[in-house]
Amino acid sequence: MISTENRLDKKEVIPMKNVMILTGAGQIGMAIARRMGYGMKIVIGDKKMENAQRISRTMNEAGFDTVAREMDLSSRDSIKALIAQAQSYGPITMLVNAAGVSPSQAPIEAILKVDLYGTAVLLEEVGKVIAPGGVGVTISSQSGHRMPALTPEEDEQLACTPTEELLKLDILQPENIKDTLHAYQMAKRCNEKRVMAESVKWGEKGARVNSISPGIIVTPLAIDEFNGPRGDFYKNMFAKCPAGRPGTADEVANVAELLMGPKGAFITGSDFLIDGGATASYFYGPLKPET
Numbered sequence: 001m002i003s004t005e006n007r008l009d010k011k012e013v014i015p016m017k018n019v020m021i022l023t024g025a026g027q028i029g030m031a032i033a034r035r036m037g038y039g040m041k042i043v044i045g046d047k048k049m050e051n052a053q054r055i056s057r058t059m060n061e062a063g064f065d066t067v068a069r070e071m072d073l074s075s076r077d078s079i080k081a082l083i084a085q086a087q088s089y090g091p092i093t094m095l096v097n098a099a100g101v102s103p104s105q106a107p108i109e110a111i112l113k114v115d116l117y118g119t120a121v122l123l124e125e126v127g128k129v130i131a132p133g134g135v136g137v138t139i140s141s142q143s144g145h146r147m148p149a150l151t152p153e154e155d156e157q158l159a160c161t162p163t164e165e166l167l168k169l170d171i172l173q174p175e176n177i178k179d180t181l182h183a184y185q186m187a188k189r190c191n192e193k194r195v196m197a198e199s200v201k202w203g204e205k206g207a208r209v210n211s212i213s214p215g216i217i218v219t220p221l222a223i224d225e226f227n228g229p230r231g232d233f234y235k236n237m238f239a240k241c242p243a244g245r246p247g248t249a250d251e252v253a254n255v256a257e258l259l260m261g262p263k264g265a266f267i268t269g270s271d272f273l274i275d276g277g278a279t280a281s282y283f284y285g286p287l288k289p290e291t
Helices: 027-036 049-060 076-087 108-129 152-160 163-168 180-203 220-226 231-239 249-260 278-284
Strands: 019-023 041-046 065-070 092-097 135-139 208-214 271-274
Touching (some): 027 092, 049 065, 065 076, 076 092, 092 108, 152 180
Parallel strands (some): 041 065, 092 135
């Protein structure tokens, strides 16, 4: 007979894995996680637990190892709690940030708190613990490329201002933000500048971080936009862009696969525009605003 002595006193040893943090339980984030997260522990954070659980269940049923967690991107404490849970499974080697709100979903204050401040905090906090050789991508937007150029001083402020002081910048005060679209554009411009600045710090740990700026990608968030007050604008945008159609989440994942894989080893601190040529058409084609 095999002795069972002391079995109950021994704690089960959980094998450690490389860990991916996925924030934002949507189609783009899931597409990237499915492309890059096999063999890893994937911690999925979302403001709505039911969204995180739905994506987690879908991926687990496809053979991935995921766990869902409620997370508020606008809260540093919530971000740190997510990171702490992720660290309990093993070293954090990948970050995919696809969380955010759109101009049709939220007021100005929420867009700046989530998309601008929250993304900056997430990049900062993950950067403190990212493993050597780690890599991150954050989803920005073509909107950041449409806004007129800021001054070099304003760009540096968005890139380098301590996170807890970001929302106090003059350029982000209510009197200087025209509407929710302008707030969203400022947030996405900040994302791109923040990635540049953070890439220097991540590089000290042998890690890389980049951003991707998608155009119109068919997701539930995009469908909200199609049905919102600017719906005709967006439909006209992809009809008149060189590609003549909206994109798919898997096409964004194609770019992420390059950036996060070994073939992207020399790419960091960069932003990649993937919009079917809509921004080109906006400046030099049929989408150019009438003056």
